[in-house]
Amino acid sequence: MPEAEQSDPEGGAGTPPPHTGVLAELSQLGVAIKELFGAQLELLSAEIGLARSAISWMLLAGLAATIAGVGLGLTLLALVGVLLAKWFASWVWALLTLAALQLVFLLVAIMFFRRCMHWMTLPATRTEWSAMMRATRARARRRVEREDAA
Known part of the structure; x- marks a missing residue:
């Protein structure tokens, strides 16, 4: 071991001596922060890529669920129609x-839609809706200004 220490004038087995001084430590801190934020940026870009992929898959899953729901609804309507036809012993009465x-069902849905539209006209809802629209416009203006500045 003493021979290794004597043959290596820097005091280590091929490693540079530890830096001393505030400037060297600040340099090491800068490198560490750069590596940290570089890793965070890579992680963020990977998460954004996953989110974009997830949105596409969510839209596709929503479309598939809608198609399956419509198919199920039509099948159940046909089944109810067949059962009504057997019960009434007449296809005409079953279809009527x-x-x-x-x-x-359509009238109930229309009445519910109208009630929801009424809720949108209430004073508290109007102020919340207006605030949300103003915030959206402000964000859009800031985005346009940033794009124009770049």
Whole structure:
């Protein structure tokens, strides 16, 4: 071991001597911060890539769920129609009953939509809606200004 120390004038086995002084420590701190933020930036870009991919997959899953829901609804309507036809012993009465049920469902949906539109006109909702629209416009203006400045 003493021979290794004597043959290596820097005091280590091929490693540089430890830096001393404030300037060297600040340099090491800068390198460490650069590596840290570089790693954080890589992680952020990977997460954004995953989020973009997830949005596409979510839209595709929503479309598939909508198609499956419509198919299920049509199948159940057909099943109810067959059962009504057997119960009434008439396809005409079964189809009229189904049409009446669908009409009731449509009217309930329209009434619910109108109620929701009424809720949107209430004073508290109007002020929240206005504030949200102003904030959206302000963000859009800032984005345009940043793009124009660049």
